[in-house]
Structures are given as structure tokens and as C-alpha cells.
Amino acid sequence: MTITRHFVDVGSRRVHYRRSGTGPVLLMVHQSPRSSAEYEPLMRDWSSRFTCIAPDTPGFGRSDPFDDPEAPIETFADSLVAFLDAIGIDRVAAYGFHSGGIILVNALKRHPARFTALAIGGYAIWTESERRIFSEGYLPPFRPLTYGEHLTWAWNRILEQTWFFPWFAVEPATRMSVAHADPARVDSTIRDLLDSGDAYRTGYGAVLRAARDIPAPGEPTAPVLISAYAGDPLQDHIDRLGTLPPDWTARKVATPAEHQRESLEHVAHHAVAGPDHLGEAVDEGFVHVAAAGFDGLIHWKGARGATLTVHGPGRALELVRDAALAIDLPGHGLSDPWPDVPPSEAAPWRDVIETAARALDASEIAYEAAPQGDPELLFPALDPDRFGAYLTRAWSIVRAGHFFSPWYAAEAGAAVDFDPADVAPDRLAIEHRALIRSSAAREWLIARRQMEE
Known part of the structure; x- marks a missing residue:
């Protein structure tokens, strides 16, 4: 369902x-x-x-x-x-x-x-x-x-809350019978905690x-x-x-x-019928998009009919500043992931974007700039692991990205100007959340570069 x-x-x-x-x-x-x-x-x-x-x-x-x-x-x-x-x-x-x-x-x-x-x-x-x-x-x-x-x-x-109750009382008397070490289960709660x-x-x-x-x-x-x-x-x-x-x-x-x-x-035995239509906000929501192998929900925010700004790889609409209308791409932000392996060709991404733009009556489409560098190095796999190292790895990536371009080239020749306010932990936390949710960042980068050719 x-x-x-x-x-x-x-x-x-x-x-x-x-x-x-x-x-x-x-x-x-x-x-x-x-x-x-x-x-x-x-x-x-x-x-x-x-x-x-x-x-x-x-x-x-x-x-x-x-x-x-x-x-x-x-x-x-x-x-x-x-x-x-x-x-x-x-x-x-x-x-x-x-x-x-x-x-x-x-x-x-x-x-x-x-x-x-x-x-x-x-x-x-x-x-x-x-x-x-x-x-x-x-x-x-x-x-x-x-x-x-x-x-x-x-x-x-989060992991040890299934080992001990309360979680901080680490002693034999507080051990629980439902202990696990499943990275996917911990990750699902971690994402909620980061929100x-x-x-x-x-x-x-x-x-x-x-x-x-x-x-x-x-x-x-x-x-x-x-x-x-x-x-x-x-x-x-x-x-x-x-x-x-x-x-x-x-x-x-x-x-x-x-x-x-x-x-x-x-x-x-006690449930009753509700209204035919439920209340919704007029400037944020989800549109269903079926195009180019994608069939799911696309998160949007802003004014219908305005210029639609599309975020860069590994990012999300909440990071797009001063956009009148923006979406989260598949495999990014709050939008659904691609159903199978994300495509790295431009055509499927373009079809999804243009379908969403029509659904939102967008007047035109604008794109954030794509980062420079090797896609494999820019966006390494960030799958949940037994020790949660993917979380700190992603944090180091978004932090280094403000100092060097590409982020992995930590050397004088790759240094870039930055605003110290942009590396405040509260701001990095938003970028970090976007990056760990980006299951298709590498593929979107490759497709984006094809669109620029």
C-alpha cells in the first residue's frame, strides 16, 4: 500500500x-x-x-x-x-x-x-x-x-539502548533480552535523532x-x-x-x-470515518512523479509557478539559499530513492526534473553548480556500519569541503576561501544530514556533468 x-x-x-x-x-x-x-x-x-x-x-x-x-x-x-x-x-x-x-x-x-x-x-x-x-x-x-x-x-x-535499560546504566542488573547490533536498525533511529x-x-x-x-x-x-x-x-x-x-x-x-x-x-471495533480530504500546507509538500524508471514522491517547497532550483549532488533543498521553489531529487533529502541502482545518465534525471517542474507549474529550471573532482572520491559509500564510522566520515567530508575543492585534496593548491560562519557546527549538521541521506549523489554528479556538455 x-x-x-x-x-x-x-x-x-x-x-x-x-x-x-x-x-x-x-x-x-x-x-x-x-x-x-x-x-x-x-x-x-x-x-x-x-x-x-x-x-x-x-x-x-x-x-x-x-x-x-x-x-x-x-x-x-x-x-x-x-x-x-x-x-x-x-x-x-x-x-x-x-x-x-x-x-x-x-x-x-x-x-x-x-x-x-x-x-x-x-x-x-x-x-x-x-x-x-x-x-x-x-x-x-x-x-x-x-x-x-x-x-x-x-x-x-542508540545502539546500547537495546542492551541496557536505562541505556546509561551499564551493569549486569540492567541488561535487556532484546540486544542487537544491526546497523540498519540503529541508522533508522539515528536519522530521526539528527532531525x-x-x-x-x-x-x-x-x-x-x-x-x-x-x-x-x-x-x-x-x-x-x-x-x-x-x-x-x-x-x-x-x-x-x-x-x-x-x-x-x-x-x-x-x-x-x-x-x-x-x-x-x-x-x-471503534474506528470511524474521516473526511474525504485532509488539510495540507500550500507551499510545501510531495508530488508523485512517474518518469524514466522512477515512481515515487518528490519533496518540494516554495511557490508554485516560480523558477525551480535544483540542488547539487549530495545536497538537499533545505541548503538551497534564496530559492523561490526547490525540490529534493530522487535519492536526496526527503524524496524517495531510485527503485533500483540510480542511473548515471542525464536523460532519466532530466525527465524526472522536468516532470516535477510541470507538476509544480515551474516557470523555468535553474541548477546549482556541481562540485569539481572525481565522483568516486567526492562521494564514497556511506552505508551504515557496525561502529557508526560512516557518520563521522560524512562529517569530515562536509567540513573539509569548505576548505578545499575538491574536499579530498587537502593541499595549498586546492584551498578555497570560506566564511567561518559556514563551518559552525549547527550549519555543518544540516549539510551532514543531507549527505548521509544522499544515496544517489555520485550518479547525479555524473549525470549533471553530462547535462553541461
Whole structure:
């Protein structure tokens, strides 16, 4: 089932969300520090029965953060309801895992008329000693550093959160049964963390500080199912829930598949239809492009009808300064990758660009300059590896690229002028994010040079 992507304005903030399927609506709220991307496999499965809608919560994925870094759980809950207002949904069934469940339970408490049912994967009930432990070490600042040292920390922190809980308590008593060392799995979370930056502490902090929001035993509410599978550190918290309201159920299950199956059946009994059309921003979104072997979504931003600026290899539209209209090419930024090996011929790239330009009514097409140098050396493979070295390798590339052209020629004859402001860590972080997302940079460079001949 196809998953589409959209942006919508919620007050002064821009929110990114994913959508798939048809039928009654199911709202899906992700955990921290992830984004709606983590639900793509589940959306493909569940969209045979629902219209699945998964927003990036504030400060995660590609949704704008709150101005207040200490925003409480109530602010996240209210923003979720404001998102429903913005896309035109009145009442909805919802699913949330871990942090997503905490937000949903608070939203149900504050806005009971908006939810027909909730299915929750693990609901945390922290003791005071646990809260103290978390407040002391769970959420250290995450800020880019000059030489990319923050990336080494990020890789190991995300990897070892499946080895120990909490991740920083490295001792035999805290070992987990779900440990892994899968580079692709770590990379998917790392990408979300790089999108959030230090804003990850706002969302995570809100759920860690959240009070127990379960209604009193006799209080009527929409039906809620809380379940947790073996290996989930919150499974033991099922025993901490106490007496629940009449329409609430909590149970331990054996596997993630069992948790998902029971959650699906629970919300299926209570989901209701939504509107035919959902709200979207007018100056940013995704267009479907089918051309020259590419069949996917192209991210765009700006004013339809303006000159379309196409970014250079290894970059993204967010790096194109002063563009009235820009796109992310396939295998770059937020656009879909090429379905197979990216082409290095000019014709397929030109066809995709011109098709996107027509869809956006672009008046003309302009191109960023392409870098000089050997394509193989300019854009080496940056596949995730067991130790996360690809992250620091990419950081060194974007940093050196401000001092030398080509970046790999670190010698006096290749030195270029630069603005010190451009190598500030916060700016390099944006370039770094673009580079590690560029799965087709080398091929686009070769094709771009052909277009100039």
C-alpha cells in the first residue's frame, strides 16, 4: 500500500505527517526519539483496514518544535488535537507506542470527546527513584560539535539502548533480552535523532515527567487497551497500573506480533470515518512523479509557478539559499530513492526534473553548480556500519569541503576561501544530514556533468 507524505500548518508550527490506506481513520502516534517513519511497516499492514495517519510529534521528524524547551505533556496532547483540527478530523481511534501512548492517554483525559478508542503499547508508571535516575542522566544535551564527536556518542547511545535499560546504566542488573547490533536498525533511529537535534529532550522530558493520567476506576471513558510484550522494559509496568476504569484493559503478551494483532482488533471495533480530504500546507509538500524508471514522491517547497532550483549532488533543498521553489531529487533529502541502482545518465534525471517542474507549474529550471573532482572520491559509500564510522566520515567530508575543492585534496593548491560562519557546527549538521541521506549523489554528479556538455 502506498504511503503518502504531507505538511500542514498547526498554528505557527509546520507538522509533517504520513498517510496510507482507505476506510475508517486510525491515528498513530510514535515513540521518542523516533518519527512517523517508524510506523511505515505497520501502516502498510494496517492500511488494508484503515486510513492510517501518522504525524511527527513536535520537534521530531520534520515537525517544528515548540518554542518552550520545557513544554509539558499537556502541551503535546493539546498539539495533537490541534493537528486533528488542522487536517479536519473530529473523532478518531488511535494507537500509540511508549511515548506516543503517554501523549494519547493525556489527550484522552483533556479532550475525551475526540477519541473513540485507544490502543497503547506499554504505559510507563515510574517510581520516584526511577524518575530521579532518569532526570539525572537519561537526556543529556545533543548539540553538534566541531569535529563530529557528538556522532560517536549518538551511535553508541542508540545502539546500547537495546542492551541496557536505562541505556546509561551499564551493569549486569540492567541488561535487556532484546540486544542487537544491526546497523540498519540503529541508522533508522539515528536519522530521526539528527532531525530532532536537542529538541529530542523536550518530547522525551515531557513523557518522563508526565503524571499518571489513568482515570479513576469508576470514571467512564472511551475503551482503552494497554499491552506490552516480553522484552519490552515496560511489560512489568502492567503490574503497576492498579485498578482501571470499566472500559480499560491491560495485559501482558508474548510477542510484538501479538501486541500488534490485539491492538488492531481493539481499535477496529471503534474506528470511524474521516473526511474525504485532509488539510495540507500550500507551499510545501510531495508530488508523485512517474518518469524514466522512477515512481515515487518528490519533496518540494516554495511557490508554485516560480523558477525551480535544483540542488547539487549530495545536497538537499533545505541548503538551497534564496530559492523561490526547490525540490529534493530522487535519492536526496526527503524524496524517495531510485527503485533500483540510480542511473548515471542525464536523460532519466532530466525527465524526472522536468516532470516535477510541470507538476509544480515551474516557470523555468535553474541548477546549482556541481562540485569539481572525481565522483568516486567526492562521494564514497556511506552505508551504515557496525561502529557508526560512516557518520563521522560524512562529517569530515562536509567540513573539509569548505576548505578545499575538491574536499579530498587537502593541499595549498586546492584551498578555497570560506566564511567561518559556514563551518559552525549547527550549519555543518544540516549539510551532514543531507549527505548521509544522499544515496544517489555520485550518479547525479555524473549525470549533471553530462547535462553541461
